[in-house]
Amino acid sequence: QSALTQPASVSGSPGQSITISCTGTSSDIGTYNYVSWYQQYPGKAPKVMIYDVSSRPSGVSNRFSGSKSGNAASLTISGLQAEDEAAYYCASYTTSSTLVFGGGTKLTVL
């Protein structure tokens, strides 16, 4: 199972919106609406920000949103804040009943 494809880095200024893409295949993103997004700060455990493509866990800011089209998913962060600077990983359930992560995207808030 190959990793999902994410850009290595994205950047944006405070207040702007950014989108992180995540490309998979018909064996994962293309088949299931079980895409999740995780935020990870250096030296910390990951935290789920979006699950089931576009659902937000309780306590996660509504500035975070997710979507999917075909074999690709995306995470959008609106109204960028300095505290959003972190690594973001997408993940998808697969037709083998396993999970596959993306390579991760480093978000820099300028």
Added chain:
Amino acid sequence: EVQLLESGGDLVQPGGSLRLSCAASGFPFSSGGMGWVRQAPGKGLEWVSAIGGHDTYYADSVKGRFTISTDISNHMFYLYLQLNSLRAEDTALYYCARSTGYWMFDYWGQGTLVTVSS
């Protein structure tokens, strides 16, 4: 409050074995599933294994070498990962995580470090 506490990480020689443990509390033991996710130094997240009920699942990179299991003892729930035939590329921080379904992990431990080196 959900708590996950991993232990068992260590320095081990190539070809060696190790058993990781994760003590879980604060949620019904019968709910959802549990899994292990690892992160090599400076690298991204890699799903390793998961268990739901009596069903177990493994990444191709560890299939046949790692075994996931659970146990309940003294009112505590434990998740284990037996690591055999270890390789240098298994060096990573291993996280224990709780899944609510389809391997969406909503709670994570702080990780236990496995280093495979001679």
